[in-house]
Every structure is written in C-alpha cells, then in structure tokens.
Amino acid sequence: MCGALDRWEQRLSDVFEGRPYDMYDAALSDAVTKYPVDIQPFKDMIEGMRLDLRKSRYNNFDELYLYCYYVAGTVGLMSVPVMGIAPESKASAESVYNAALALGIANQLTNILRDVGEDARRGRVYLPQDELAKAGLSDEDIFSGRVTDKWRNFMKGQIRRARMFFDEAEKGVSELSSASRWPVWASLLLYRQILDSIEANDYNNFTKRAYVEKLRSSYHYLLLMEEQF
Numbered sequence: 001m002c003g004a005l006d007r008w009e010q011r012l013s014d015v016f017e018g019r020p021y022d023m024y025d026a027a028l029s030d031a032v033t034k035y036p037v038d039i040q041p042f043k044d045m046i047e048g049m050r051l052d053l054r055k056s057r058y059n060n061f062d063e064l065y066l067y068c069y070y071v072a073g074t075v076g077l078m079s080v081p082v083m084g085i086a087p088e089s090k091a092s093a094e095s096v097y098n099a100a101l102a103l104g105i106a107n108q109l110t111n112i113l114r115d116v117g118e119d120a121r122r123g124r125v126y127l128p129q130d131e132l133a134k135a136g137l138s139d140e141d142i143f144s145g146r147v148t149d150k151w152r153n154f155m156k157g158q159i160r161r162a163r164m165f166f167d168e169a170e171k172g173v174s175e176l177s178s179a180s181r182w183p184v185w186a187s188l189l190l191y192r193q194i195l196d197s198i199e200a201n202d203y204n205n206f207t208k209r210a211y212v213e214k215l216r217s218s219y220h221y222l223l224l225m226e227e228q229f
C-alpha cells in the first residue's frame with residue numbers, strides 16, 4: 001500500500017520537472033510552469049495519506065490539526081498561487097495564505113463532523129480523544145451511536161471551533177483575484193451550512209447525513225455574489 005504512495009511521490013517530482021506520465025499529470029505540469037506553485041503542499045498531502053494508513057485515533061486537537069493540514073490545508077495553499085491575489089489588495093501574501101489554510105482546515109473539520117457515523121463503522125474516530133474524555137465520552141459511545149446530552153454538548157464545542165476557522169478564512173476571500181472570489185465564497189458558505197444542518201439534525205451525525213441542497217443554494221449565492229463583488 002505504501003509502495004503506491006512512494007510511487008505517487010516520485011511521479012509528483014517528475015510532474016514538477018516537466019515529465020508527465022498521463023493527461024492529468026500533463027495538466028498539473030502545465031499549471032506548475034504557468035503559476036508559482038510550490039511542491040511542498042503536494043508532498044505534505046501524500047504524507048497525510050501515509051498518516052491515515054497508520055493512525056485511526058487522535059490524542060488531541062494538535063494531532064488532528066496536523067492531519068487536517070496534510071489532507072486539506074494543503075489544498076488551500078496549492079490554490080492561492082493559481083487563483084492569484086487581487087492586484088489592488090493591500091493584504092500581505094502571508095495573511096491570504098493563512099486564510100486559505102484556514103478554509104482547508106474548516107472544510108476538513110466539517111467533513112469529519114458530518115461523517116462521524118460513517119467513519120466509526122470503519123473503526124475510525126477523527127475526534128480529539130482528550131476532548132471526548134473531558135466530555136465524559138469514549139470510543140464506545142461513538143460506536144453505539146446514541147445522541148445524548150453529553151454528545152450534543154461535545155458537538156457544540158466542535159462546531160464552534162470549525163466556525164472559527166471559517167471566520168478566519170472569510171477574511172481572505174476578498175483579497176483573491178476577482179474571478180476567484182465568488183466560487184471560493186460560494187463553497188465556503190455551502191460547506192459552512194453543513195454545520196447548520198448537523199444542528200438541525202439535533203447532532204445526530206451517527207445515522208443522519210448532514211447535507212445542503214446544492215442546486216437551490218448555489219442559485220441563491222450566485223445572486224448574492226452579483227451584489228457583493
């Protein structure tokens with residue numbers, strides 16, 4: 001299994017050096033010559049896949065954050081050089097990258113909170129063990145999948161934290177080039193709504209899948225975007 005990831009890593013270097021193997025590689029190879037894309041986030045993402053193969057529990061939020069960085073924060077960092085910062089922006093590049101990183105983390109945390117039941121059925125718990133214990137919960141409670149007040153309270157804290165990352169991300173959206181702003185803004189609003197949907201399901205993320213009616217809300221946000229930008 002890890003052999004496959006090692007091969008991906010080799011292939012990644014080849015792509016960055018202009019040696020693509022297939023048409024997907026060619027598209028990426030083309031992008032990395034046109035835009036100032038760094039290879040590190042790509043390598044980090046592969047590292048995240050390796051981590052996911054050997055780890056199915058996270059002791060604390062620091063450990064979970066690192067995983068979220070590897071598998072999603074990296075996507076934010078990969079996107080900024082392609083999307084571009086608005087020429088009229090006065091924000092520092094660092095602050096825009098920070099916002100992009102925050103959006104990746106927020107999305108991943110949301111994904112994790114939405115998929116608690118699905119992950120548990122595969123024996124995986126992507127939640128900070130110390131925070132579970134502090135809330136009086138254990139893996140057993142997650143595997144049994146009962147929505148109790150302890151679980152609701154725990155979930156409230158997790159949702160609050162995910163929203164903080166979305167708030168952090170929001171600050172960077174208006175600094176992006178004008179063509180990139182609205183799709184990023186729309187995806188932020190849509191993904192953040194999954195958290196509202198978990199609340200609307202009374203925190204039952206064991207057997208109910210939180211979702212947002214994409215077509216309807218996309219149309220809504222398209223209109224909103226026209227006003228905003």
Ligand SMILES: CC(C)=CCC/C(C)=C/CC/C(C)=C/CC/C(C)=C/COP(=O)(O)OP(=O)(O)O
Pocket residue numbers: 071072073075076077079080096097099100101103104107108109111169170172173176184
């Ligand atoms: C905010 C600024 C300044 C820039 C934007 C930078 C970007 C594009 C950030 C977004 C990064 C991103 C899309 C990360 C991926 C996160 C994620 C959890 C993807 C989920 O993937 P799947 O598991 O396939 O999702 P579904 O299960 O919902 O299909």
